[in-house]
Amino acid sequence: MTGSIDHPAVRRDVPLAGHTTYKVGGPAAFWAEPATIADLNDVLDAVPADLPVLVLGRGSNLVFSDTGFAGLVIRPTGEFLDVFVGDEGEVVAGGAAPLPKVARTAAAAGRAGLEFYVGIPGSVGGAIRMNAGGHGSDTAAVLLAATVLDLVTRRIDERTPAELEFGYRRSGLTDRHMVLRASFRTEPGDPPALEGRLRDITRWRKEHQPGGTLNAGSVFKNPPGASAGEIIDRLGLKGYRRGDVAVSEMHANFFVAGPEATARDIWELVRAVRMKVEEATGIVLEPEIRFVGEFGDTEVHP
Numbered sequence: 001m002t003g004s005i006d007h008p009a010v011r012r013d014v015p016l017a018g019h020t021t022y023k024v025g026g027p028a029a030f031w032a033e034p035a036t037i038a039d040l041n042d043v044l045d046a047v048p049a050d051l052p053v054l055v056l057g058r059g060s061n062l063v064f065s066d067t068g069f070a071g072l073v074i075r076p077t078g079e080f081l082d083v084f085v086g087d088e089g090e091v092v093a094g095g096a097a098p099l100p101k102v103a104r105t106a107a108a109a110g111r112a113g114l115e116f117y118v119g120i121p122g123s124v125g126g127a128i129r130m131n132a133g134g135h136g137s138d139t140a141a142v143l144l145a146a147t148v149l150d151l152v153t154r155r156i157d158e159r160t161p162a163e164l165e166f167g168y169r170r171s172g173l174t175d176r177h178m179v180l181r182a183s184f185r186t187e188p189g190d191p192p193a194l195e196g197r198l199r200d201i202t203r204w205r206k207e208h209q210p211g212g213t214l215n216a217g218s219v220f221k222n223p224p225g226a227s228a229g230e231i232i233d234r235l236g237l238k239g240y241r242r243g244d245v246a247v248s249e250m251h252a253n254f255f256v257a258g259p260e261a262t263a264r265d266i267w268e269l270v271r272a273v274r275m276k277v278e279e280a281t282g283i284v285l286e287p288e289i290r291f292v293g294e295f296g297d298t299e300v301h302p
């Protein structure tokens with residue numbers, strides 16, 4: 001049994017499906033969209049200690065269960081979406097800023113190093129939590145510092161990459177942490193050349209990944225020295241499905257949902273593929289996408 005929130009800015013039973021790239025999942029019991037740190041603090045003052053809280057970015061790495069999330073979802077907006085280039089050429093962005101906007105703002109200002117973000121449909125906060133990366137770089141390599149709020153103690157800290165304990169598609173941040181803002185290292189660059197690089201990355205994605213479909217990027221992390229997609233492909237699992245979700249024909253580490261898909265279908269397919277890979281190779285794949293809520297006999301708590 002969890003607590004309740006009585007606050008004018010907090011909505012109840014807000015459908016979550018439209019806020020994730022898989023477009024599945026039930027409602028959030030409580031929902032807030034703070035536009036400033038003052039708004040955020042005001043809502044947090046009303047949150048009972050026993051209520052689970054989850055910060056949502058662009059929902060491009062999350063699957064909420066069909067029964068939804070029995071807590072408060074915070075989706076930062078307003079000032080958390082800002083992106084600008086600072087006096088020293090660093091790029092400063094709010095925790096909710098979309099990564100493609102970060103890449104494009106930097107390139108237009110002649111600042112190089114963040115082009116890889118153009119192909120990752122997440123937010124700055126999600127990228128720091130997940131150490132998102134691609135095309136030879138990752139968040140750990142380009143981050144100068146992140147401003148992090150501890151949702152429990154309400155302390156705000158400026159953290160360096162070392163303090164964020166980055167690893168492959170992970171950081172030391174947990175659900176009690178919210179990235180408010182971050183700054184990124186860049187080098188001088190030529191805007192037309194940087195725009196060209198953005199186009200190359202976008203084209204590469206279109207040619208190699210099932211863009212424009214319902215998915216959440218790579219389903220599994222790559223095991224050491226191997227590619228999860230190649231392992232799944234070698235087992236002949238392209239097209240393998242559960243309900244209205246199938247292993248992509250284009251890239252076997254992307255599982256693509258159809259319009260009738262449920263969160264349960266995604267969960268079942270991830271479990272089935274993982275089991276087949278383990279039986280055939282002994283490798284236990286670790287999911288990169290994150291499941292939140294109740295899945296059959298399992299409750300996945302944030």
Ligand SMILES: Cc1cc2nc3c(=O)[nH]c(=O)nc-3n(C[C@H](O)[C@H](O)[C@H](O)COP(=O)(O)OP(=O)(O)OC[C@H]3O[C@@H](n4cnc5c(N)ncnc54)[C@H](O)[C@@H]3O)c2cc1C
Nearest residue numbers: 057058059060061095122123125126127132133134179217
């Ligand atoms: C088509 C496609 C391609 C992708 N390609 C890549 C890729 O190349 N490389 C890669 O690494 N990933 C990739 N992804 C996965 C995903 O985009 C990244 O993991 C991204 O960083 C997630 O950001 P998000 O804002 O969508 O996070 P969400 O899915 O909203 O949340 C993910 C986690 O981050 C937490 N979180 C979100 N915002 C904050 C915040 N402000 N403060 C603290 N925690 C927060 C959430 O609580 C959750 O635990 C891809 C996804 C898709 C759909």
